Amino acid sequence: MTKIWLDALTAKQALISGMLSHELQRKGYKCIITCRDYDYVISVLKMLGINPVVYGKYGISKDEKAIYSLERELYLMNYWLSHGKPNIQISLTSPDATHVAFKLGIPSLLLSDTPHSVYVNRLTIPLADVVIIPSFLPLEHYRQISDMPRYVRFKGLFELIWIKRLKPNVNDLKALDLEPFKYVILRTEEKYASYYMGEYSEPTVILDVLDALSEFDVQLVVFPRYEDQRRYLESKMKNRYEIIIPKSVINPVSLYRHALLVVTGGSTMAIEASLLGTPSILTFPKELHVVKFLKKFGFPIFQLPIKEAVDMVKNIMSNPKHWRRDTEMLLSNLEDPLPIILENLEFLLSEYINR
Numbered sequence: 118m119t120k121i122w123l124d125a126l127t128a129k130q131a132l133i134s135g136m137l138s139h140e141l142q143r144k145g146y147k148c149i150i151t152c153r154d155y156d157y158v159i160s161v162l163k164m165l166g167i168n169p170v171v172y173g174k175y176g177i178s179k180d181e182k183a184i185y186s187l188e189r190e191l192y193l194m195n196y197w198l199s200h201g202k203p204n205i206q207i208s209l210t211s212p213d214a215t216h217v218a219f220k221l222g223i224p225s226l227l228l229s230d231t232p233h234s235v236y237v238n239r240l241t242i243p244l245a246d247v248v249i250i251p252s253f254l255p256l257e258h259y260r261q262i263s264d265m266p267r268y269v270r271f272k273g274l275f276e277l278i279w280i281k282r283l284k285p286n287v288n289d290l291k292a293l294d295l296e297p298f299k300y301v302i303l304r305t306e307e308k309y310a311s312y313y314m315g316e317y318s319e320p321t322v323i324l325d326v327l328d329a330l331s332e333f334d335v336q337l338v339v340f341p342r343y344e345d346q347r348r349y350l351e352s353k354m355k356n357r358y359e360i361i362i363p364k365s366v367i368n369p370v371s372l373y374r375h376a377l378l379v380v381t382g383g384s385t386m387a388i389e390a391s392l393l394g395t396p397s398i399l400t401f402p403k404e405l406h407v408v409k410f411l412k413k414f415g416f417p418i419f420q421l422p423i424k425e426a427v428d429m430v431k432n433i434m435s436n437p438k439h440w441r442r443d444t445e446m447l448l449s450n451l452e453d454p455l456p457i458i459l460e461n462l463e464f465l466l467s468e469y470i471n472r
Contacts, residue, residue, distance in 0.1 A: 118147045119466065122203035122223070124193075124214035125152040125169070128161050129275075129385045132369070133209060133228065135165035136278045140455060141462075149203065151193060151214070156342055160365040170196065173213070175343075177309050186213055193217045205465055207458070209275075212240040219244045224465045227266070228458070230275055232258035233403050236311045242266060246468075247461050249454065251275075253410035269461055273452035274407065276385065280370060280392050281453055289371035293338065293363055297375040298437070300336035300361075302390070303327070305346045306382020306400065320349040322400070322423050326380050329427045331358050333434050335377060338363065340386075377437045380430060384408075391418035392448065396433050396440040400426050414450055417442050 121141055123134040131152060138148040152158045153173035162169045173189035176182035190213050197203065197217065206218035206225045218225045227245040229238065232254055242248060243263035250259065252270040259268060287297055305321040321341070330337060337360045341347040347362060354360050366372075369389055373379060379390035379397040384405055387397035396417040399408070408420045417440055421429055433440045 118145070119205075120147045120149065120201070120203040121462070122197075122206045122214065122218070123148060123150045124206065124208040124211040125150060125158055125162070126155070126209075126211050126213075128157045128366070130209045130211070131158045131161035132165075132279050133275055134207075135162055135167050136282060137207065137455070137458065138167060139165070140459070144459070151196075153189065157340070157366050164366055164368070172196075175309070177343075179311075182311065189213045190217050194220065197221060204469065205462065207462070210234070210237050210241040212237060215241040215244050224469050226458070226462055226465055228275060228454075229259070230254065230407070233405075234311065238262050246465055249458060249461060251407070251410075251454075253406050255406070269457060271452045271454050271457050273454055274388060274392075275454055276388050276392060277448075277451060277453050278455050280389060281448070283368055283370040285371045285374040285393075286368065287371065287375060289368045290375060292367050293361055295336055295338065295361075295375070298377055300338055300376055301330055301434075302338045302340070302372065302376050302379045302381075302386065304340045304379075304381035304383060304386045305342050305350075307342060308346070308382075309343060320346045321382070323350075323380070323382065324353060325423060325427050326430055327354075327358075327360070329430045330434065332431070335434075336361060338372075338376075342383075378430065378433055378440075380426065387418055391416040392444060394442040394444040396437070398426050398429055398433075414447050415442065416444060416447060 125131040125134040134150050141148050150169040152169045152171055154171055155175040172192045174185055176185040194217050202221055206214050206223050208214045209228045215225050224246045227248045229250050239262055245266040248266045249269045252272045303323050339360045339362050373390040373395050374393045376395050379386050381387050381399050384399050384401055387399040390397040391411055398419045400423050408418055411418045
């Protein structure tokens, strides 16, 4: 049986890997998902009914990132040598998985939507056989790194993989004691990402947003990325107002569809929410092509510096219904990447067999 290896380093990658795994298994492939113990990665995979192979942790400093990555590569190398090599590796540019696959002679199919992640891309793109990227990203960003892979583009976003397949259910909200359209979701920034480090001195800058939201009678759901952000928020919130910090995740489509607003320091949650018609604000400090792409189609997404984001939060919360959008027709304009991934997977497998 053809064995597919998927590696997930973040919650978004866990969603992609999990949804892909279900589709691949329906087609008769054997799938094994590896991940590290970081953020909500394991929780997402458990939510999708998947028991991953877990090893490794997230490095804060550059030295830690290098050491933890090498340790994880060694573990994954030994794992596949003792369990039998997979036929192909799929990941959202995981350096650990891509390096091990290359050393073991396993073809790599990489997904990428972060040209700003320069270090990670330089470590992975040149080793890939196929790289799938959204068409709104300039191809030259990737060709500057390497001309070696086969680049495949599609008119959509990877988030559509689960937005189109997971169904919203208001009963999912009971796990967090939430009421539909009575809560706001916040996600802290990617402070320790290789492309983000040094932007801020505090563990998180969302306190100003929380203060702005305290004027409204809403529940506040906060998803920290790192343990220091969690501790910081818990200490700052004590004796001020209550926030909900989930220990695990629920169906993201249910969560975002029934929210009044999403504010995030990254981009994934804002993309997911806007695709579902929920207004979303991201405070990511670098220009993102995806925001322009979604705004062109009419999705309610905004990228603003933190001070301007606070004003926008107040504006939206003063009349949330005005900012919501019915996105069913808008979504029909976007291309689902899952069939493209499957097509290129089969292409790579046939090429690999014929080598």
